[in-house]
Amino acid sequence: MTTQHTYRVIVRGTFQDLTDEARARLLEEVEDHGLSRMRFTPEGSLTYDRALKHFSFRFTVVSDAADGEEMAAALAEDRAQTALKALGGGVGAGFGELRSSVTDLDTMKINRKGR
Numbered sequence: 001m002t003t004q005h006t007y008r009v010i011v012r013g014t015f016q017d018l019t020d021e022a023r024a025r026l027l028e029e030v031e032d033h034g035l036s037r038m039r040f041t042p043e044g045s046l047t048y049d050r051a052l053k054h055f056s057f058r059f060t061v062v063s064d065a066a067d068g069e070e071m072a073a074a075l076a077e078d079r080a081q082t083a084l085k086a087l088g089g090g091v092g093a094g095f096g097e098l099r100s101s102v103t104d105l106d107t108m109k110i111n112r113k114g115r
Contacts, residue, residue, distance in 0.1 A: 005065040005106040008040045009076035011057040012101075013084075017094035018052060026052055026093060044079055046087075055095070057083070065106070073100035 018026070030050055039045045040060045048055040059076040077098045087093045 003065040004062050005072075005104050007061045007063065007069065007072035007076075008103045008105060009059045009061055009072055010101050011044075011059065011073075011076050011080040011098050012054065013056075013080070013098045014054050014096045015048070015052050015093055016096045019094075022087075022093050023052060026087070044076070044083055046083065069102040069104060072104075073102050076100055076102075 015026075026048070027050065030048065033046050033048050035047060037045060038047050038058055040058045042060050042062075044057040044059045046055060046057050057076070057080045059079060061072040061075050063072050063075060077100055080098060081095075084095050085092045
């Protein structure tokens with residue numbers, strides 16, 4: 001049996017070539033995607049602002065430890081692409097290259113201050 005690790009992945013990107021319809025849908029939903037709504041979840045938490053330039057997703061990914069952070073990033077980026085294509089009631093949102101940063105929660109060191 002392989003060991004599973006839990007990863008927190010932030011996927012960042014830039015909106016590109018948004019249609020007028022996609023822009024209108026994103027602006028209608030902007031209040032649902034602000035900084036106060038950021039959470040790491042398996043489904044992903046999307047944040048962006050009214051400028052509709054940059055966005056970020058926060059994902060929790062559980063994957064085999066042997067596959068490492070690269071696999072967790074690839075899985076999160078795939079989820080982000082799927083969500084962006086379905087965004088705005090199926091209108092979809094154009095986007096450029098995605099970048100990811102990954103933290104393995106199972107190998108993270110926690111520094112506790114002494115009492």
